[in-house]
Amino acid sequence: MYGAEGLTGSCKACGTTLERAAMREVRHFEETRLLEVTCGGCKRTFLAIHVDAVPIDAVNMEDVVEAAEQLSSARSLSDLFSPGDLDLPDAA
Numbered sequence: 001m002y003g004a005e006g007l008t009g010s011c012k013a014c015g016t017t018l019e020r021a022a023m024r025e026v027r028h029f030e031e032t033r034l035l036e037v038t039c040g041g042c043k044r045t046f047l048a049i050h051v052d053a054v055p056i057d058a059v060n061m062e063d064v065v066e067a068a069e070q071l072s073s074a075r076s077l078s079d080l081f082s083p084g085d086l087d088l089p090d091a092a
């Protein structure tokens with residue numbers, strides 16, 4: 001399990017700050033991680049995409065299936081993010 005360091009925002013369901021959430025890495029591709037986040041308040045589990053050195057942007061439950069499909073079909077980071085979202089030295 002990861003500590004919640006760097007996790008910002010609050011649970012969309014109960015409003016508990018996500019600083020208290022537990023995280024588990026689901027997938028890891030280069031600097032991008034798909035994290036399973038368990039709220040410390042309501043214990044709901046949802047997914048968040050974290051790019052190293054970029055604050056985590058928690059996604060809605062409705063986005064989970066779409067995100068999983070994107071990850072499973074993605075061949076590169078450019079399939080997942082628009083160029084403006086990428087700030088990698090070796091980005092194509």
Ligand SMILES: [Zn+2]
Nearest residue numbers: 011014039042
């Ligand atoms: Zn919650």
